[in-house]
Amino acid sequence: MDPEWSPVVWACAEDGFYVGNVDGEFVGYVDTHPDGHHAFDELAHPLGVFDSLAAAMARLSNHRGSRTDTASGVRG
Amino acid sequence: MTAAGVELTFVAYSSRAVHPFSESELEQLLVESRARNTASNISGLLLYRQEKFIQFLEGPTEHVLELMESIGRDDRHEDVTILWREQTTARRFAEWTMGYRTMREPAESHGFRSSFDDLEDPADIDNVVQAVRDLTIWFRVRSDAPLPR
Numbered sequence: 001m002d003p004e005w006s007p008v009v010w011a012c013a014e015d016g017f018y019v020g021n022v023d024g025e026f027v028g029y030v031d032t033h034p035d036g037h038h039a040f041d042e043l044a045h046p047l048g049v050f051d052s053l054a055a056a057m058a059r060l061s062n063h064r065g066s067r068t069d070t071a072s073g074v075r076g
Numbered sequence: 077m078t079a080a081g082v083e084l085t086f087v088a089y090s091s092r093a094v095h096p097f098s099e100s101e102l103e104q105l106l107v108e109s110r111a112r113n114t115a116s117n118i119s120g121l122l123l124y125r126q127e128k129f130i131q132f133l134e135g136p137t138e139h140v141l142e143l144m145e146s147i148g149r150d151d152r153h154e155d156v157t158i159l160w161r162e163q164t165t166a167r168r169f170a171e172w173t174m175g176y177r178t179m180r181e182p183a184e185s186h187g188f189r190s191s192f193d194d195l196e197d198p199a200d201i202d203n204v205v206q207a208v209r210d211l212t213i214w215f216r217v218r219s220d221a222p223l224p225r
Contacts, residue, residue, distance in 0.1 A: 010188050013211050024206060053186060
């Protein structure tokens, strides 16, 4: 495993709103609306709208160059 | 509010409403809080979910401690519990004398931890601190405010 690799850790701040952190540092969020799951980076720049929560989270992980999948980033 | 570099105290606490608050009661609480906080140079955030309050307060240490004493005597809520306290020089909620949100109930957890629930996890202070940060992000997004850098 790449020693530099760290997964995005997600937490649900409110129903439909998920905050992503890597080693405690904020990296982005997913906000769910009727038209889909909107992914944003740490500067609130939009990364796209996705049909599934997993796809939106994966987009953020890919955006920051992580090689993780979303499942490995689940807390709890 | 406060000049940069001045030491402030940040407090996160939880309490339970002695009865379910109506919208008018919440509005009255916010009016009182905002007036008092403006006078005391305190900023912060109030969250309400399932008859439970979570409040973040920040400001000059003396004023924050006085306010916490006052809150402890307020008979509208009970079980006041300090979740986290820190000394800081930067405000998280400088734009709000008392920001407010009623939180929706999680309809489905999707297997993720709840930041609201993590705030009250005394066994893991790291979870509490992370939950404060996550809820700060959430509140600022919902309020169309810039995210912390």
